[in-house]
Amino acid sequence: xxxxxxxxxxxxxxxxxxxxxxxxxxxxxxxxxxxxxxxxxxxxxxxxxxxxxxxxxxxxxxxxxxxxxxxxxxxxxxxxxxxxxxxxxxxxxxxxxxxxxxxxxxxxxxxxxxxxxxxxxxxxxxxxxxxxxxxxxxxxxxx
Numbered sequence: 001x002x003x004x005x006x007x008x009x010x011x012x013x014x015x016x017x018x019x020x021x022x023x024x025x026x027x028x029x030x031x032x033x034x035x036x037x038x039x040x041x042x043x044x045x046x047x048x049x050x051x052x053x054x055x056x057x058x059x060x061x062x063x064x065x066x067x068x069x070x071x072x073x074x075x076x077x078x079x080x081x082x083x084x085x086x087x088x089x090x091x092x093x094x095x096x097x098x099x100x101x102x103x104x105x106x107x108x109x110x111x112x113x114x115x116x117x118x119x120x121x122x123x124x125x126x127x128x129x130x131x132x133x134x135x136x137x138x139x140x141x142x143x
Contacts, residue, residue, distance in 0.1 A: 029137035083132030
């Protein structure tokens with residue numbers, strides 16, 4: 001690894017930079033939508049499932065989870081699955097969403113929000129950074 005490494009066993013020639021959050025140039029939301037957008041931190045994702053209710057549902061023919069906040073606002077996250085190499089896995093039954101927060105113990109992983117079908121729950125997990133998972137961007141308030 002040459003960036004985002006907290007463990008010299010994984011870094012090239014013992015490289016460690018101790019970065020645990022993506023820089024803007026590596027943040028998919030920032031790169032694609034501009035400076036008003038970011039990938040959420042793992043703490044922001046945790047707020048979603050700790051402070052909101054959620055239900056497995058189908059919207060416009062797409063399975064996913066509808067989160068409802070204390071203020072009544074809702075957000076639908078499709079069960080989009082993930083990609084590995086050229087294959088798509090778990091589409092329609094699992095949602096795996098990246099955060100911008102890296103798993104510091106094993107820097108080849110990063111945190112994400114995970115949920116699955118009707119009987120399943122919503123939780124924080126970490127994944128190999130090579131997986132192709134969706135991003136649900138958050139808007140950054142400008143001062």
